[in-house]
Amino acid sequence: MIKEDRRVKQITPKSEDFSKWYVEIIRKTEMADYAPVKGMMVIRPYGYSIWEHIQSGLDRRIKETGHSNAYFPLFIPESSLQKEAEHVEGFTPEVAWVTQGGTEELEERLAVRPTSEAIIGSMYSKWIKSYRDLPLLINQWANIVRWEKVTRPFIRTTEFLWQEGHTVHETAEEAQEETMKILALYKEFAETELAIPVLSGIKSDREKFAGAEATYAIEGLMGDGKALQMGTSHNLGQHFSKVFQIRFEDREQTLQYAWQTSWGMSTRLVGAVVMSHGDDSGLRLPPRIAPIQVVIVPISIGDWKETILPTAGKLAAGLKKSGVRVYLDQREEYTPGWKFADWEMRGVPLRLEIGPRDVKSGQAVAVRRDTGAKESLSLDSLPQAVPELLQSIQDNLFNQALDFRRANTRSVCDYEEFKKVIETKRGFLLVPWCGDRACEDKIKEETMATIRVIPLTEEKTEGVCIRCEKKAGQQAYFARSY
RNA sequence: CGGGGCGUAGCGCAGCCCGGUUAGCGCGCUGCGUUCGGGACGCAGAGGUCGUGGGUUCAAAUCCCACCGCCCCGACCA
CATH class of the missing domain: 3.30.110.30 (C-terminal domain of ProRS)
Known part of the structure; x- marks a missing residue:
């Protein structure tokens, strides 16, 4: 029998050095790599695919609640950024500036957006004239630059990807309602898609967004007992509408400043998934965001290409048909044992092994990444059983994380x-x-x-x-x- | 940005104190063959601006200076 420690020889144990463990997982699973510029990383295909699944689940929810996507510019004129006093003060230390275009020095410096309230505010003032223009519900997917002193892959990088919603409303009540609706949406998203239980609530003044009336947030608890802010929803009140002159004529024909909200979640969520669910063998991905949900490993013995591969191929096709993201690992240069360890490290939720004995008995061995439990299942039952197993893994990861949070x-x-x-x-x-x-x-x-x-x-x-x-x-x- | 640590092949490291042939080791990589139900093995190979730039010296991975990057612990933030 194989000893536990043979599986994990590549990764520093979580308990020994959490930071090292985290960074090793990110690099060894090929999620991301360091770029030549300090604090910047390349998101590699495996990491990006996780982000794409996060995006699609979030984008769907944002659209279902009536928001539309748009895109605003990367650069913000210095004069715009400086309009809201508290906002400038909060962000100045981490803004990157463009001072030159080609060989010409610019007349006015351009900020690389640290967030888009300013640029969006300046546009909204042009678009909004009447209560009939409201509510205005826009979201953008964008990159953001914040010149952070201390960086860590996914958790805090100089450039990151996110979505930022920016809405405008007729009344304070509506803006507050929107703020709370998004907070609830974020919580539901984190818990159902990422399997991370979160606390939600309001931030203290000290911790609130620079320029907001009030900031609400969801907070997750990572494996080392430290909290991570996973999403924020701000009620901006009239702070930005007053400085950007976002005014509308209301139903009583008086000119009013509009009420705004903004809210965002970022690529930080990828890091949250790693730190919430990972173990000493590597990643454990929630099925809903896993790039590969099921890996099929044929046991390559003898004339396996004739005797085993066709069955494995048929199984893969069947699973694909039931909507499962499946990968058939028919690489010849690796032994089955190597593949087991490799896919475990990469966090694939479910592995199916098919060898000569299985083909003979019309079965496959299913191994869960979350528990390590193995069971033999008949090939016929798999297209039904696999989606159920994936759901069970999703639920179990959530429950394990919830138990951990309760205990802590x-x-x-x-x-x-x-x-x-x-x-x-x-x-x-x-x-x-x-x-x-x-x-x-x-x-x-x-x-x-x-x-x-x-x-x-x-x-x-x-x-x-x-x-x-x-x-x-x-x-x-x-x-x-x- | 303060305190500490580290930078030598893709990854992990030795060599550095005490300067001196062609800079090593393990894993990985390439080729061929045998293997394959939990990280296989043999043989043959490829791969290095020793983080970068200066300096000292007959001679620098090794000594000195500066810079850059990464990690940890703090001050600031998705």
Whole structure:
């Protein structure tokens, strides 16, 4: 029998060095590679395919809720970017500038978009005249540049891909409704497609988007106990409409500033999938976003090309017909054992092995990536059984991640205990908080933990602030984060 | 941007202290053959601006300076 450790010799164990484990997975599975410019990466076909599946699931939901895609320019005139004071202040440290076109110095510098509120605001002011033009519901898929000091593949790169929704509404209520609708959409997406349970709620002022009235977010818990912001939905109020003069004549024939929202999710989600589900053997991909959902490995013995391959080929065709993304690995230069390990590392949810014994008995051995469980299934049953198995794997990955998050979410009232848990176990800590920025800052200074979200409950909280012992009106989830 | 570590073949590393033939090893890669139900084996091969640029020296992977990149730990952020 094969010992466990033989399978994993290529990857640093997760428990030994999480960061190293993460980077090794990204590179060894050929998801991405470092580019010549600091902080920039190439997304290779395997990684890009995961992103494409994320895109399609998200794009479908965005369209189903009435939004249309459009595309705005990469460059933003400096004067536009500087209109919203808080926005400029927030983004200035990480904006890349174009100062020259060809050999000519530009009269006005151009910002490479760090986000598109400014450029979109300047266009919306031209398009919106009447309440009849509202709501305006636009999304764009784009690349973004933020000059970050510390980068990590997928999680934080200088350039990244994302979608950003930018909507305009007649009333504050409608804008708020939109903000919450998208927050719910993001949560549902993360949980059903990525199999990552997320907390959702509102950000503290300290953590909110530069220029927003309020920021809502979904937060996932990664395998090392650190939180990751996975999507944000902002209620922009009238901040941008006032500076970009986005005005409309309302139903009472008075001129009003419009109410806006913006929201985004990015290629960071690919990193979230790796860090939520991966294990010591490599990736474990949720079937819904896996580039390959099922790999068929024929056991290459003797005259296998005549005796086994036809059956394997028929099986592959049958699965493809039932909508499964299947790959028949008929490479001759690798042994079956090598292929098993390789596909496990790449996170393929389900493997089907077919050897001489299986052909004889009309079966195949199915091996789940999530549990490692093996079972023999009849070939006839597979076109039905495989989609069910994939769903079961999807559900199990979600449940495992949920168990992990539950085990690592703690209610704490004592600050000493808080510090101890953050230091030793990490995870989410739900604690009473007075609502003061000063306490939040001190907690960050002293423990490196920040408020991830403040849950959206109507319930009143009893007790006193964990840090200052004033009366706490609310509870907040704290964690160390990426 | 601060503190620490690292950069030698595609990947992982040795060599560097104490400068001195053609710069090594494992894996991977190429060819041929035997194999193949959990990372096969034999034989033959290919592959290197020793991160980049300067300097010291008769001589630099090795010593000195600068720069670049990556990783970790902090300050800032999808």
